[in-house]
Amino acid sequence: MKISSGKALMALATSALLLSPTVASAETVMLAPNDFVGISFWTISMAMVAASIFFLMEAGRFSTKWRTSMVVGSLVTIIAAVHYFYMRDVWVSTGETPTVYRYVDWLITVPLQMVEFYFILAAVAAVSAGIFWRLLIGSLVMLVGGYLGEAGMINIWLGFVIGMAGWAYILYEIFAGEAGKVSAESAPESVKAAFGTMRLIVTVGWAIYPLGYFFSYLGGAADPVMLNVIYNVADVINKIAFVAVIWAAANKETA
Numbered sequence: 431m432k433i434s435s436g437k438a439l440m441a442l443a444t445s446a447l448l449l450s451p452t453v454a455s456a457e458t459v460m461l462a463p464n465d466f467v468g469i470s471f472w473t474i475s476m477a478m479v480a481a482s483i484f485f486l487m488e489a490g491r492f493s494t495k496w497r498t499s500m501v502v503g504s505l506v507t508i509i510a511a512v513h514y515f516y517m518r519d520v521w522v523s524t525g526e527t528p529t530v531y532r533y534v535d536w537l538i539t540v541p542l543q544m545v546e547f548y549f550i551l552a553a554v555a556a557v558s559a560g561i562f563w564r565l566l567i568g569s570l571v572m573l574v575g576g577y578l579g580e581a582g583m584i585n586i587w588l589g590f591v592i593g594m595a596g597w598a599y600i601l602y603e604i605f606a607g608e609a610g611k612v613s614a615e616s617a618p619e620s621v622k623a624a625f626g627t628m629r630l631i632v633t634v635g636w637a638i639y640p641l642g643y644f645f646s647y648l649g650g651a652a653d654p655v656m657l658n659v660i661y662n663v664a665d666v667i668n669k670i671a672f673v674a675v676i677w678a679a680a681n682k683e684t685a
């Protein structure tokens with residue numbers, strides 16, 4: 431692939447900026463070769479950086495209609511990359527679950543992904559902002575419930591039930607609510623296909639999180655290895671693959 435030196439410089443500057451928090455603590459925090467959770471944090475950090483640069487640079491190739499979605503998508507992976515650097519530090523230096531960083535990351539990136547649903551529909555049809563607000567409220571209920579449960583502020587199973595209710599509300603909106611209807615009735619094939627796959631990810635891919643929560647807390651206290659491995663795998667699918675679906679739709683329409 432041929433890239434201009436300007437673009438290459440921008441990519442280098444971006445990665446240097448993203449990597450700086452990790453470099454600062456390199457002396458005190460070492461990754462052990464048998465620490466699989468730590469290694470997964472590290473590997474996913476790199477995948478998020480690489481995905482961000484790819485999505486951001488590819489955005490320039492597409493029509494304005496898709497460009498906004500691609501840029502928002504790269505924000506999701508950039509924000510996740512930075513959180514993964516910090517989460518790896520917490521895990522490697524304390525062996526504890528980085529619950530606060532995890533939920534701060536989700537609290538920013540999940541609403542951005544809900545914006546994506548709105549954007550890809552708004553690009554092709556007249557849609558109400560209500561779609562965005564309802565998806566946002568569903569996300570907040572889901573994440574606040576989960577956080578209060580995991581942080582020990584409310585009963586772990588009450589938090590789980592509140593979280594499930596928020597997720598159910600999101601699923602209702604994208605299948606049977608206004609968003610689902612707009613996609614089915616007025617979107618062109620490329621958008622309909624992207625919307626369908628994004629919806630599948632929010633159904634099947636997102637199911638990994640409550641499963642991780644359920645099985646990790648089943649014994650009363652969390653199993654930190656299980657919890658972090660499951661959440662990490664889920665993030666790769668639900669962030670990188672989610673944006674890759676939008677990229678594929680944009681790429682198809684551009685070709």
Ligand SMILES: *C/C=C(C)/C=C/C=C(C)/C=C/C1=C(C)CCCC1(C)C
Pocket residue numbers: 536539540572573575576577589590592593594597636637639640643665668669
């Ligand atoms: C990039 C991060 C994403 C897409 C995170 C998604 C998180 C969830 C879908 C979490 C869902 C939960 C429930 C449905 C119930 C139990 C509590 C949660 C927060 C783990």
